[in-house]
Amino acid sequence: MSAAAALQPTASRARAGYLTPVPTPPPAAVVGAGLDRLGTVTMIERGRMLIQEQDPAEHVFKVLSGALRAVRLLPDGRRYITEFLLPGDYVGLAENGAYSQTIEAVADTKAIKYSRRRFDAFLDSDARAGRHFFGLVCGELSAAQDRLLLLGRKSALERMASFLLAIADRRSPDATAVDLPMSRSDIADYLGLTIETVSRVLGQLRTREIIDVPTVSRIVFTDRAALEDIGAGE
């Protein structure tokens, strides 16, 4: 843990420690309403692949319920999950040409499927919509940069604390508990750890009475302030 490079004369001020949820700018409802008519509802069952990396990017999806994961692999099989897609999130927005990652269902999932042609046409027809989605992608980029900080400089314990709070906040801000739709293995591949470390770190938070784990998939925040401190990196 601890110490990075020495502070520089130009060092910037510290920032909130845990993952920022992708913000949803005001005109979301309006833009969404215009779009909903263009798509069709699809069901993806748990474990199924929705999108294969390198396939031509012919669709955009919006998650309605359930959860998806975006996966990248190394040639020898090492796996990394770049993001979990939860209700309200768009899939395949930031793709030119071919998909850059595989999308799989972590749980049974309902999503709206748009044809990319129609989706782009809609964007071009409405300047407000274009700006809205530009803002969404900017938010995703900022969230990805927060995760770079997490992977590059945070300990296992800090990563887990950040993760639990971020997932909880995306579902409902200031929640006192979360239901995790994904397995320990998925969490490990998202946080750059192993399943054993994920388990041990959860055990440690439980021992310290910062969380309670009544079920494997349910996490109750017993001491949210402590969890936030850990996630922020002290």
Add this chain to the structure above:
Amino acid sequence: MSAAAALQPTASRARAGYLTPVPTPPPAAVVGAGLDRLGTVTMIERGRMLIQEQDPAEHVFKVLSGALRAVRLLPDGRRYITEFLLPGDYVGLAENGAYSQTIEAVADTKAIKYSRRRFDAFLDSDARAGRHFFGLVCGELSAAQDRLLLLGRKSALERMASFLLAIADRRSPDATAVDLPMSRSDIADYLGLTIETVSRVLGQLRTREIIDVPTVSRIVFTDRAALEDIGAGE
């Protein structure tokens, strides 16, 4: 090193291992030409801060020469560099409202400075420009996701190999050498390592005669194929 979670029935196909440079779509020259007249040239000397995190995002810059770094900090001083900005890169594009990270000069840098108001007006006035910059941000997002994979699942040696190739490719594709404008400390904070590990890993590549290091800042690719294999993760 090695093994992540077990392969799943839906596991996706493997992908190129090292950092993908942000792609520059075709109409770049045209869009750039329209913009150049709107900005003024600025010099930022080595070590100076160009942008402070949380300041209102009132400007967009385009790097002409030199190099900048984008920095995020944890409360206790741990530092992470989310990206290096090299000639041709835009700074402050993907920001709504306030800057999300500090920008500092790694070397003496020349950049064009645009007012964000004018920049946005230009984007709105020209649909092609809007799409162009949307594409740029999408490319940045994809590059960030490649770095998540790097930080989450690659060893120190693999990270260094990926880094050297990525920097080299951004300057000129298939180059046989790079001049690194940044210090070991900056490289460490970019790769999520310490300066000692950076140094040792470079030493290892030199010993194995994969690179040559005639000067601290100069890296010659003696065996580019081997470097690519290492960077790709075998």
Add this chain to the structure above:
DNA sequence: CGCGTGCTTGAACATTATCAAACAGTGTGG
């Protein structure tokens, strides 16, 4: 009730971090 998958726990190991010292390159002043 028993089996299977996924989760937890334990012990040994590996990689990378930390602490410490030597070294190199650059610029300054004598």
Add this chain to the structure above:
DNA sequence: CCACACTGTTTGATAATGTTCAAGCACGCG
């Protein structure tokens, strides 16, 4: 022009965090 000092880099020895390998456990389902 050389000696010196400063900063950044390299190298070495030790320690820590997280991984790997190996059992056990628990919950859900047939």
